Amino acid sequence: MNPPPITPQPTHAAPVQVALIGYGGAGRIFHAPLITGVPGLRLACIVTRQHEAVQRDWPGVPCLASVGAALADPAIDLVVIATPNDSHFELARAALQAGKHVVVDKPCTVSLAETETLLALAEQQGRVLTVFQNRRFDSDFLALQQVLDSGQLGRVVQVNSNFDRYRPAVPVRWREQNLPGSGLWYDLGPHLVDQALVLFGRPDALLLEQANVRDGAQVNDWFHAVLRYDRPQGGLRVILHASTLVAEPGPRWTAHGTEGSFTKFGLDVQEDALKAGQRPQLAALEDWGRDPQPGQLLRMANISGVAAPVSVRSAAPQPPGNYLAYYAQLRDHLWGLAPAPGVTPAQVRAVMQLLTLGAESVT
Structure with missing residues (x-):
């Protein structure tokens, strides 16, 4: 990736x-x-x-x-x-x-x-x-991929993907109107679901909750989805969460395993750069997509002569993002x-299956 x-x-x-x-x-x-x-x-x-x-x-x-x-x-x-x-x-x-x-x-x-x-x-x-x-090419997602591929967390048991913003005023646009395909689940949901599928494949079950949390909201502007993966060696839960009313966001990602945890604060910088009018060129990326806020790894190390595991904190990988x-x-x-x-027909279908199943489960 x-x-x-x-x-x-x-x-x-x-x-x-x-x-x-x-x-x-x-x-x-x-x-x-x-x-x-x-x-x-x-x-x-x-x-x-x-x-x-x-x-x-x-x-x-x-x-x-x-x-x-x-x-x-x-x-x-x-x-x-x-x-x-x-x-x-x-x-x-x-x-x-x-x-x-x-x-x-x-x-x-x-x-x-x-x-x-x-x-x-x-x-x-x-x-x-x-x-x-x-968003397969967000810096934070690429960093998480590298951490998971490295095996440093051991057997992963929980991953939280939070995409929260503070947008208390409901803008006048089609995404906020009661129309087919509107609402946060069909806006950010496709990205978060796709990232989960890339990392872990199709879940065994999906539980979705939606809510209208802002004053005047016509469609869902908050969702919480739990993807359940049943595995012989132990279960995995992937939690996808997004809200429009979070003034102080927590981590963008957390991942917990038998040997440690990964934590990453802050959203990928590319969207803001594009909104500011920057125009990246694949032939001359230079500092494009570089995240100023690296994630953190906390690993539990068994040290000879020490009765209990000792925590060791270090910076996580920090690959640049690249939407190009x-x-x-x-x-x-x-x-x-x-x-x-890059996004195959099977992947297009898989994302739409989960989006539809989720939407149907809360109607």
């Missing part, structure tokens, strides 16, 4: 021509800068009514008023959908039917049935359908250099 090296463009491979649909928060903050930061991808057009914003941010990139115009362009190879969740299915289906590869901002759709339909269509068309899971790696992995697959995109 470490960020991939820069792949030289094969002599026979033309740049991948990308159409971005939507220029709201996801398209403007994440997709446009990341697409343009990866060699071998070319942002060919943006479909939005925000013409002035596109021309200000990306002079020279055509701004189209209709999705149909982008899908009818035979030069377009890849369509990136960064629109409200309840529009994902129809837009992705139209793009696949037009013979395009498709990236959908998370979640893939608002139901497992819709996602299954798209995956079947993509297979029939011989095209890629994948979901934007940039998501698009670099996809590019390599489209160039024929990798057998699958």
